Amino acid sequence: MHEVLQKFFSPHAFRVSLPDVWTGFQLNLKLMVIAEVLVLVLALAIAVVRGLPGRGATPLRALAIVYTDVFRGTPLILVAFLVGFGLPGLNIKGLSTLSNFTYGVIALTLVYTAYVTEVYRAGIESVHPSQRMAARSLGLSYWQAMRYVVIPQAVRRVIPPLLNDFVGLQKDTALVTVIGVAESVQQAQQFSQNNFNFTSYVVAAVFFILLTIPLARFTDHLIRIRERRERAQLT
Amino acid sequence: MSFVSLRNVTKAFGDNVVLRDVDLQVDEHNVVCLIGASGSGKSTLLRCLNLLEVVDRGEIEVDGQTITNGQVDVNALRRKIGIVFQAYNLFPHMTVIDNVTLAPTKVRRVSKADARDRAKDLLERIGLAEKADEFPDRLSGGQQQRVAIARALAMEPKLMLLDEITSALDPQLVAEVLTLVRELAETGMTMIIATHEMSFAREVANKVCFLDEGVISEEGPPEQIFSAPQQPRTREFLARVLAAGRL
Ligand SMILES: Nc1ncnc2c1ncn2[C@@H]1O[C@H](COP(=O)(O)OP(=O)(O)O)[C@@H](O)[C@H]1O
Ligand SMILES: [Mg+2]
Numbered sequence: 001m002h003e004v005l006q007k008f009f010s011p012h013a014f015r016v017s018l019p020d021v022w023t024g025f026q027l028n029l030k031l032m033v034i035a036e037v038l039v040l041v042l043a044l045a046i047a048v049v050r051g052l053p054g055r056g057a058t059p060l061r062a063l064a065i066v067y068t069d070v071f072r073g074t075p076l077i078l079v080a081f082l083v084g085f086g087l088p089g090l091n092i093k094g095l096s097t098l099s100n101f102t103y104g105v106i107a108l109t110l111v112y113t114a115y116v117t118e119v120y121r122a123g124i125e126s127v128h129p130s131q132r133m134a135a136r137s138l139g140l141s142y143w144q145a146m147r148y149v150v151i152p153q154a155v156r157r158v159i160p161p162l163l164n165d166f167v168g169l170q171k172d173t174a175l176v177t178v179i180g181v182a183e184s185v186q187q188a189q190q191f192s193q194n195n196f197n198f199t200s201y202v203v204a205a206v207f208f209i210l211l212t213i214p215l216a217r218f219t220d221h222l223i224r225i226r227e228r229r230e231r232a233q234l235t
Numbered sequence: 236m237s238f239v240s241l242r243n244v245t246k247a248f249g250d251n252v253v254l255r256d257v258d259l260q261v262d263e264h265n266v267v268c269l270i271g272a273s274g275s276g277k278s279t280l281l282r283c284l285n286l287l288e289v290v291d292r293g294e295i296e297v298d299g300q301t302i303t304n305g306q307v308d309v310n311a312l313r314r315k316i317g318i319v320f321q322a323y324n325l326f327p328h329m330t331v332i333d334n335v336t337l338a339p340t341k342v343r344r345v346s347k348a349d350a351r352d353r354a355k356d357l358l359e360r361i362g363l364a365e366k367a368d369e370f371p372d373r374l375s376g377g378q379q380q381r382v383a384i385a386r387a388l389a390m391e392p393k394l395m396l397l398d399e400i401t402s403a404l405d406p407q408l409v410a411e412v413l414t415l416v417r418e419l420a421e422t423g424m425t426m427i428i429a430t431h432e433m434s435f436a437r438e439v440a441n442k443v444c445f446l447d448e449g450v451i452s453e454e455g456p457p458e459q460i461f462s463a464p465q466q467p468r469t470r471e472f473l474a475r476v477l478a479a480g481r482l
Contacts, residue, residue: 134324137285138338138390139314148337152328 010199017191017200024187025207027101031173031183035108036166042113044155047120048146064117071114076175080107084179104176104183112169119161123154160226163219167212174208184208236299238263238425239284239394244293244303246279246449253279255449256293261442264423268436268457271446272472277429280446281396284427285316298393314342317387318396321403323379325371331358331382332367335389343390350389357385361415377408381415388419395419397428433476437461445469 049057050064071079084103088096098106127150135145177185184204191200239261246254253276261267269277282288284295286302286309295303302312325334335354339345345353358364361381363374371379380400387395397416401409413435420426420439430436436443437457444454445466453466464470 130320130322130324131326133287134320134326137287137313137316137318138386139310139342140338141310144341148341149326153326156328 006197008198008202010197013191013195013197013199014203017188017195017203020187020191021184021200021203021207024182024184025204027181027183028170028173028207029211031101031104031108031176031181032166032170034105035112035169035173038105038109039112039116039169042109043116044120044151046113046117047124048151050117050121051124053142068114068117071111072118074111076107076111076172077178079111080104080176080179083107083110084176100176100180103179104173104181107176107179108169108172111172112165115165115168116162119158119165120154122161123158124150126157127153160219160223163215163222167215167219170211170215171208174204237261237296238265238298239427240296241280242294244280244283244290244295246276246283246288246290253449254283254290257449257451259444259451259454261425261427263425265441266420266426266428266439267442267444268440269427269429269444269446270431270433270436270460270472275446276449277446278398281318281398281427281429284394284396285313285318287318310342314390315393316396317390317392317394319380319383319387319398319400321399323371323376323383323403325379325383325386327371330368330370331363331374334371334382335386338386339389354385354389357388358382361385362411375408376404377411380404380408380412384412384415384419393425395424395426397426397430399429399431401430401432431476433461433473445472447472 046064046067049060050068052061080103083106084100087098087103087106090096131149131153132145135149136142140148173183174185177183177189180186184207185201188200188204192198237260239259241257241259244254244257244259245252257276257280259267259280269280271277279288283290284297284302286307290303293303294301297312298315300307300312325331326337329337332351332354335357336347336350339350339353340347355364355367358367361384363378363381363385366374366378366382371382374382380403384397384400400416401412404412409432413432416426416428416435417439428436428440440457442454443457443460444451445460445464445468446452447468453460453464453469459465460469461473464473
């Protein structure tokens, strides 16, 4: 029992590994923020493309569908390998000489954009058609109706599920360790291998948990507000 | 020359022919009321006028312009036609005043300040100035419907289409909306109104059209339609409405 505590929860190892793991965790934070911003923008664009009307837009719509199907279906770790090891092997200028960090951002963005596209799409479809019709009958163009009437309502509705996906993304920043990004898990692993002690992993876990709890609580809070408002509207 | 004219307008949804060879003339500054059972095609007729629906056959002219030849600028046409729906369809994420200023600022490119001034005047006129900064879900149905009318008026339309705008309202809220429409008629607004409020139609309409299964089977001045209907179907319909206590 004492040995287990020593291997996983040694106060000494905690203190010693903390600075390196923290340095690594800052990379996780950076991966997360950059990927989240990219995901928010790209996913909205793809969701809008998927909803384009008319026969002329069929190829674009098909492309968007193929993209979301492929990247929702592929495990992130495979995408990370394909991007992190595959792209450098291709010898394409501008694509093959990027940093591992950038490959990590690309892999995370590719996968999470596919998830979040679906979230946005559900939001856009949940806005009643009569809203679009009311906007169009005021003379707003298709794009104006999307921009001022449909998308603002859709985004409001999907904030909770979107934040849930971001909790997933935060944790999955750890996966890009497999392509050699020196983020927290990698730092923890190094410490662990050098010292035959797993406490460094616990340190990394603590960081992730501390990051996730506020976001999860905030999401719950938003959902509760929404429910209260909807109940108020019913009465 | 009529302000609105329909000639042989036919519209079907699949096998369901909803409008059959409809002819209708509406003069400028006149109010035309469309009456008829639910499903008779009133909404579809109104929606064809601002190209929310595309007719299968026939011709529609609005303000001297043919709109059914596929050449017309849809958004430009809709700028001069206001439409108000049974379900108000206010934008729930915007305050009342933002609902009213959205189209003028984005479509007509009026400055934000001018649009707000004008919106405030309109809200004043409909008696809702103090609700300018509320969100629609804080308003009663009657208030929301009045805002929907103000939102349409903010585009300074030449023609207003009202589609059963009191049908979703509690009886005690109907009057405030009809009063507003009456005032609008007095200012000379050209309007086509689908309604089940027969006494209101009788009072404001210059002409009443009875739609029956997609055909205007009888039309004329309100006194004639309501007091001396020629067609048996019209009589039947009015008797039914009378029995329901709406005349
Ligand atoms: N978008 C649509 N698609 C298919 N059928 C429709 C559509 N809109 C209306 N209809 C049909 O057209 C007929 C007339 O409807 P409508 O114009 O709404 O009548 P009213 O307004 O007089 O009640 C109804 O049978 C209705 O089911
Ligand atoms: Mg109708």
